[in-house]
Amino acid sequence: MSDETKDILSRLQSDDAAFMKDLFQDHYLMVCKTIYRFVSDHSLTEDLAQEVFIRLWQKRYELNITHSFVAYLRRMAVNEALGHIRKNKRSRTDELDPALHDGMENGTEDQFFHGELKDRVTIAINTLPPRCKAIFQLSRFEEMTYKEIAEKMDISIKTVENQMGKALKILREKLKGYLVVFHVFCFSFLIFA
Structure with a gap:
């Protein structure tokens, strides 16, 4: 802090x-x-x-x-x-069909899948090279711009772009089986982590 x-x-x-x-x-x-x-x-x-x-x-x-x-x-x-x-x-949803909402609320299978996916994303992020991981976390978790990251780490914006590209490529590869929901999850992972 x-x-x-x-x-x-x-x-x-x-x-x-x-x-x-x-x-x-x-x-x-x-x-x-x-x-x-x-x-x-x-x-x-x-x-x-x-x-x-x-x-x-x-x-x-x-x-x-x-x-x-x-x-x-x-x-x-x-x-x-x-x-x-x-x-x-x-x-x-409640106004349209309260029973449908109850089913969505208690979706144990969905909760399990979300938890498993979150774990896999965390593991995948932790396998990134240190500099790449730091840049990815500043971008996604701290919501810093590439320019802000470059200034904070004393590197060029181009280096930040290259490292982010590398991070996303590695994450896509590691999460290949989950790719359909990966992009949606990344957004919710940032919000609820």
Whole structure:
């Protein structure tokens, strides 16, 4: 955890409401942009963004940020948007056929497959060469741009592109049997990991 992130956590946990207001002003636009990618509705985006900051304030004593605060906040925004989408999808499914929804909710076979796939993806990621793995994780888990990764690791953007290409090629090969669902899973793996 960076010193900046430690400072942010410390100030939040000391109930610094003025600091929370500053965080809101500094990061509101980023949170809105992140949410809008999923919901494409300005009014809903603003509501969900406010929920993110309310949740951040309410959970300030329980926060477990292992990397950067901005990445954590972005992940909160993604989770808020996806939670809203799931909730609405579930409501519509309930209205259409409650029995169908119950069957989907308790899909033990689906849960097993999802767990097995998650394990295989984790194992595959852990087999990547160290530099390749680090770049892949910064890109996918920290949601850093290639430019940000290049600056952080003091390498060229082209090197980042090459290493990401290598990582994806290796992962595709290792997960060949799961390729049909791999792309969908990668997205959910990032969100629920």
